[in-house]
Amino acid sequence: MNDAQNAANERPAFTLDGGRIPFTPGQTIMDAALAAGVYIPHLCHKPGSAPHGSCRVCVVRANGLELSACTTPAQPDLVVESEADDIRALRLAVVQMLFIEGNHICPACEVSGACALQAVAYHCGMLTPRFPQRFPRRAVDASHPDFVLDHNRCILCELCVRASRDDDGKRVFAISGRGIASRLIVDSPTGLLGDSSFSKDDAAARVCPVGAILPRRQVFRIPIGKRYYDRSPIGHVGDVAPRLDAEDVEL
Numbered sequence: 001m002n003d004a005q006n007a008a009n010e011r012p013a014f015t016l017d018g019g020r021i022p023f024t025p026g027q028t029i030m031d032a033a034l035a036a037g038v039y040i041p042h043l044c045h046k047p048g049s050a051p052h053g054s055c056r057v058c059v060v061r062a063n064g065l066e067l068s069a070c071t072t073p074a075q076p077d078l079v080v081e082s083e084a085d086d087i088r089a090l091r092l093a094v095v096q097m098l099f100i101e102g103n104h105i106c107p108a109c110e111v112s113g114a115c116a117l118q119a120v121a122y123h124c125g126m127l128t129p130r131f132p133q134r135f136p137r138r139a140v141d142a143s144h145p146d147f148v149l150d151h152n153r154c155i156l157c158e159l160c161v162r163a164s165r166d167d168d169g170k171r172v173f174a175i176s177g178r179g180i181a182s183r184l185i186v187d188s189p190t191g192l193l194g195d196s197s198f199s200k201d202d203a204a205a206r207v208c209p210v211g212a213i214l215p216r217r218q219v220f221r222i223p224i225g226k227r228y229y230d231r232s233p234i235g236h237v238g239d240v241a242p243r244l245d246a247e248d249v250e251l
Ligand code: SF4
Pocket: 153, 154, 155, 156, 157, 158, 159, 160, 161, 184, 207, 208, 209, 210, 212, 213
């Protein structure tokens, strides 16, 4: 047994789908699973960003309770199920609800193949929308010289809100309203992105997991079919960066 295995054996651990996951106190179920190379589907979680628990895609059953893996602290001898049939069905329903809540038309989307929502849907085996499509009519904000903000594609994950606040120190984005009326808003005199302090150098410019914060002039640099999730499905071990990233887009 090598030093790394000895160190892992000395750490507390919980059970995830029958396997043992070592963790460091303070880690969440998600943190520990990803560190151990076990993928739990997620959209609003990003390593290094404050846990949020808003998308609910990472639903697991922990000691009999359905919880979000990204916000639940790992504890010794916790018994967690992520791949049980009913949990997978619950997760699939969450993804299907995300699809019909906005306008996610994958074949016509500039980020097809590099979109985490699309990739998670493939991972979960989604074949149909299942629920009635809402087709909301939302604004497309094309006021910024380097980005388009398409509210039709926003899944309200708040990754841009957290990145702008915590990494950029700007608070360009926020969520307004509650429930079905929730929407992303921009802090500027007009409410438009082009009148805000948002910059292509911001961390918030690189976190959107879907095509809502869309960089101009770059999205077809890599053809559909050869993009991030075209090359490697999202469930592959080590794939914890579900977003349109610098590898695919040079801002
Ligand atoms: S614009 Fe993108 S990053 Fe921001 S909340 Fe919407 S989906 Fe999330």
